[in-house]
Amino acid sequence: MAYKVIQWASGGVGAPAIAAVAGRSDMSLAGLYVYSPDKVGKDAGTIVGVKKTGVIATDDMDKILKTKADVVIHTPLPSVVWGDDPDADLNIICQLLASGKNVITTVGYMYPKFHGPRVVRKLNAACKKGGTTFHSTGSNPGWIGDLLPLTMSSLSNRIDQVAVREISNFQHGNAPVIMFNIMGFGKTRAQFKKDSGRHARWLTELFSESIQMVADGLGVTLDKISTKTTLSLATRNHKTGSGTIKKGTVAGQRWEWAGWAGRKKVITHETIWRMHEAAAKDWPQGDHSVTINGEPNIRIEIAGDWIDSMLDAAALHAVNAIPHVCKADPGIKTFLDLPWIMGKGLVNVPKKKPAKKKR
Numbered sequence: 045m046a047y048k049v050i051q052w053a054s055g056g057v058g059a060p061a062i063a064a065v066a067g068r069s070d071m072s073l074a075g076l077y078v079y080s081p082d083k084v085g086k087d088a089g090t091i092v093g094v095k096k097t098g099v100i101a102t103d104d105m106d107k108i109l110k111t112k113a114d115v116v117i118h119t120p121l122p123s124v125v126w127g128d129d130p131d132a133d134l135n136i137i138c139q140l141l142a143s144g145k146n147v148i149t150t151v152g153y154m155y156p157k158f159h160g161p162r163v164v165r166k167l168n169a170a171c172k173k174g175g176t177t178f179h180s181t182g183s184n185p186g187w188i189g190d191l192l193p194l195t196m197s198s199l200s201n202r203i204d205q206v207a208v209r210e211i212s213n214f215q216h217g218n219a220p221v222i223m224f225n226i227m228g229f230g231k232t233r234a235q236f237k238k239d240s241g242r243h244a245r246w247l248t249e250l251f252s253e254s255i256q257m258v259a260d261g262l263g264v265t266l267d268k269i270s271t272k273t274t275l276s277l278a279t280r281n282h283k284t285g286s287g288t289i290k291k292g293t294v295a296g297q298r299w300e301w302a303g304w305a306g307r308k309k310v311i312t313h314e315t316i317w318r319m320h321e322a323a324a325k326d327w328p329q330g331d332h333s334v335t336i337n338g339e340p341n342i343r344i345e346i347a348g349d350w351i352d353s354m355l356d357a358a359a360l361h362a363v364n365a366i367p368h369v370c371k372a373d374p375g376i377k378t379f380l381d382l383p384w385i386m387g388k389g390l391v392n393v394p395k396k397k398p399a400k401k402k403r
């Protein structure tokens with residue numbers, strides 16, 4: 045029987061998730077929750093540019109809670125960054141879980157243990173009430189910085205350091221609110237410092253969860269996780285899809301989160317973000333990479349349509365997790381608990397011609 049899927053929010057990640065679910069024979073769309081008033085009442089397919097699904101978008105949470113479904117893919121803007129209540133996402137997730145629907149989110153909580161017993165208890169109680177499973181995923185964090193190094197580590201005899209590096213150029217995207225208001229590109233150094241508290245806390249939680257999960261997966265005890273931010277200012281005006289980055293304002297951000305064992309950085313997670321290919325010329329260029337230094341030294345570079353499709357990748361990682369999450373026992377299931385998530389049944393093979401009838 046096909047998994048019935050509700051989609052929560054239809055933005056950069058939600059839209060490809062809807063399109064993927066609508067196109068799969070083992071899944072069907074059962075509901076869509078939206079925030080944008082102009083999307084309410086429209087067919088989910090029309091909203092994301094695929095053929096009509098028969099599912100009409102609603103902003104009525106009660107309706108969603110009452111809708112029968114196996115799983116909700118939850119991909120809204122994170123409340124930690126937007127709202128006044130930092131628990132808003134957690135509360136919504138718990139209501140969905142308690143209503144009997146498994147939840148897969150990309151909003152955070154990838155390793156709930158990191159947030160302490162209060163969050164773990166709350167999620168577990170909701171799962172118990174609904175007999176459901178909670179899982180959080182993404183492309184990075186979620187795959188590049190988590191599943192990839194853990195998978196690579198199975199080739200190791202000794203691990204000295206795990207180093208994850210994301211290199212992204214946001215030049216062509218059109219997301220002015222996220223780029224300028226939330227991420228702080230286009231601000232002066234002083235303004236960035238003044239405004240970035242919330243964003244920095246959110247990012248630090250997100251990537252620290254990932255580092256802690258990898259550390260637990262590798263069985264290493266961390267003494268602390270440190271954060272370092274370096275800014276690069278534009279040396280000229282840069283025209284981007286989100287607007288102009290003016291000379292003298294933030295055009296590049298380099299973040300490093302490091303998990304330390306004693307005086308040694310054992311797991312580092314670095315993001316190098318540019319608003320234009322000409323920004324921060326002296327920083328590393330190229331593709332995302334995961335390096336394990338040790339015996340042997342292993343390095344994987346990830347190339348492809350990643351810059352444009354990081355959102356699609358996050359969506360598909362969530363969609364491909366559906367069968368595992370729906371089959372799992374109730375409770376919190378991180379990547380350390382679930383079986384290997386694979387693209388099962390996705391190989392594009394030519395259709396077989398029907399056999400000719402024997403006369």
Ligand SMILES: NC(=O)c1ccc[n+]([C@@H]2O[C@H](COP(=O)([O-])OP(=O)(O)OC[C@H]3O[C@@H](n4cnc5c(N)ncnc54)[C@H](OP(=O)(O)O)[C@@H]3O)[C@@H](O)[C@H]2O)c1
Nearest residue numbers: 053054055056057078079080120121122150151182183184
């Ligand atoms: N780990 C990863 O690799 C990864 C990668 C990408 C994104 N993410 C996370 O996934 C989530 C979705 O990302 P995205 O790129 O899809 O974001 P987005 O396109 O900027 O926004 C997502 C949707 O949030 C809804 N929204 C509008 N106002 C809101 C509000 N006040 N509170 C909550 N939601 C509101 C809107 O839904 P409607 O349009 O339906 O009204 C919007 O389209 C974010 O939490 C992001 O941090 C994770």
